Amino acid sequence: MKKVLWALALVAGMTGCGKKEDGGSTAQASSAVTAEAKSLFDTRCASCHGTGGKGDGAAAAALNPKPRDYTDAAWQASVTDEQIAKTIVEGGAAVGKSPLMPPAPDLKDKPDQVKGLVALIRSYKK
Ligand code: HEC
Numbered sequence: 001m002k003k004v005l006w007a008l009a010l011v012a013g014m015t016g017c018g019k020k021e022d023g024g025s026t027a028q029a030s031s032a033v034t035a036e037a038k039s040l041f042d043t044r045c046a047s048c049h050g051t052g053g054k055g056d057g058a059a060a061a062a063l064n065p066k067p068r069d070y071t072d073a074a075w076q077a078s079v080t081d082e083q084i085a086k087t088i089v090e091g092g093a094a095v096g097k098s099p100l101m102p103p104a105p106d107l108k109d110k111p112d113q114v115k116g117l118v119a120l121i122r123s124y125k126k
Contacts, residue, residue, distance in 0.1 A: 033123045037116030044104070045117075053124035065098050070124035084118045 042051060048063060050056040053070035060066050068075055087095050091103030107114050 033119045034116045037113065037120045040113060041117060041120055048101075053121060063098070063100055067101070070121050071126045073125055076122065076125040081118050081122075084121055085114050088114055088117055 041049070041053075046057050047059045048055075048057045049067045049070070050060065055067035055069045057067070070076070083095065087097065087101065088104055089108050090105075091099065092101030093099040094103065107117075
């Protein structure tokens with residue numbers, strides 16, 4: 001855990017130095033797991049999805065259906081990045097999943113943050 005925090009601090013420090021490119025989201029940017037995405041996930045998603053993306057967050061016990069395990073390679077292969085992004089922004093109900101998966105309408109105008117979350121979810125694959 002200490003190591004992870006250290007790595008995150010390092011990444012945050014590095015991105016903090018560079019100029020932030022606005023709007024210039026490239027394909028490369030979409031595959032980078034940023035510290036920002038990780039902290040967003042930890043604050044807003046991990047309570048249900050678990051800090052490791054396994055669907056074992058503290059609130060998950062009360063959920064039915066439960067959030068899925070993102071380390072599951074079969075699930076990873078079954079969804080597109082677009083589907084994941086849509087679920088994040090519009091919520092479970094919009095894609096025929098559980099309405100307990102809350103929408104994040106504030107991320108609608110922040111495609112980079114959504115991309116970061118998608119990349120993070122992809123990175124959990126075993
Ligand atoms: C209140 C608990 C809760 C929170 C908070 C939450 N989720 Fe979910 N999420 C769920 C549940 C429950 C499901 C499963 C829905 C289903 O399978 O019907 C889900 C499903 C998903 C899916 C779809 C997986 C699939 O089966 O295709 C994605 C992607 C996702 N969540 C991402 C996120 C992200 C990113 C955040 C934070 C911005 C977040 N969730 C916050 C409960 C939550």
